[in-house]
Amino acid sequence: MIAVIGLVVGVVAGLWLQPTVPIELQPYLPIAVVAALDALFGGLRAMLDGIFDDRVFLTSFLSNVVVAALIVFLGDQLGVGQQLSTAVVVVLGIRIFSNAASIRRHLFKA
């Protein structure tokens, strides 16, 4: 719960302060946001499963974002940034999708 509260506080602060992102980080933003979404859905599902854990949630959130950005960075250096971005989006997309399906089963029992 603490993690969720902290996250909400952070998002509100972000919307309020409107911080600017350094231009060098711009290419990694879309993937980072997708990774964050994946972690959010995972956390929501864990919560419904009754096994939510603040530490795991935050660790997965952080590592997801960092690893996704890192993969894109690596891809850029190798000249396959676009393809690796696609790969990351596909994998995270599948995970988001199946987690969303699981959440749906929890909520609607169907």
Place this chain on the structure above:
Amino acid sequence: MTARHGGSTVRVVDASMTLLNEVYRRPLDPGYAEAAARRQAAGAPARRAPRVVALLLVAAVLGLAIAAATLALRQPPTAALAARQLLEKQIQQRTDDTAQTQAHINALSSQIQQLQRDALGTSATELARNVQAESVAAATVPVAGPGLRVVLSDAPTSDPETQDPNDRVQDIDLQVLVNGLWAAGAEAVAVNGQRLTATSAIRSAGEAVLVDMVALSSPYTVEAIGNAGRLQADLARTAAGQHLATLRATYGIGVDTSSQKHLSLPGGGQVVLQYAQPVSGTPAPAPTTPRGNASGAVRAPGGLDVASSAGRTGRGGT
């Protein structure tokens, strides 16, 4: 199964698909289950204050970062924005320059007129009248009088980007309308305040309609000085009237015709001819009446211009 197949381990049928299976079957981070198992084994752990604060802090920072990233993604790239602003500024500047130059031209034109009047004086009233008539004919001076106003406007649309070009007013439509007005006896015509002179052309460049090199946009107000009743009746009788009816019925283009008691058309500025010389030996046709000369001289070039342009471009379907 023979011994050659190696031991008792049964190969998974879709071993080559482990990556996809892994992704698909275990969408939830296994860490959650492990943490839950640990908790069960150790009992509910006591929440220590530093740990809570650390969690809160990390979460807040993550939220902040994600919010910032999302906000940054929703903004258009700064480089494109800057370039756009630069272009907008340039357009604004050039437009101002043009307006200033136009004002200067108008001032000089009236000065020329004044000087002409002074030079001719009262002694040569006949000459002065001729000059006056020629100026009106050449559309270099502002004129006023009763006439007809026709407003053409693009068909209403929700998205101008994807609008069918046929639903917009095109150069051909203005050409046909102006041609019809000249034919109906108009003595002076202006489109959106651009006076049509002997060297004016109505054409299109890209999606803009150019009248005398000035880009205009919808609605197009065509003002013609002449006998309003006659203009209207004759316009309706000619092919131009039919064209306007088609525009209204088929393409939804707004056509609004109204007779005006008083129209005031600006002058077109001085026309400078660099190459054309009067042919020596043939006397210039003496103006019979100023009025007849006016309509004749202006109408002919206008008609020619329109006819040649109309042959080049054609509105599909009309």
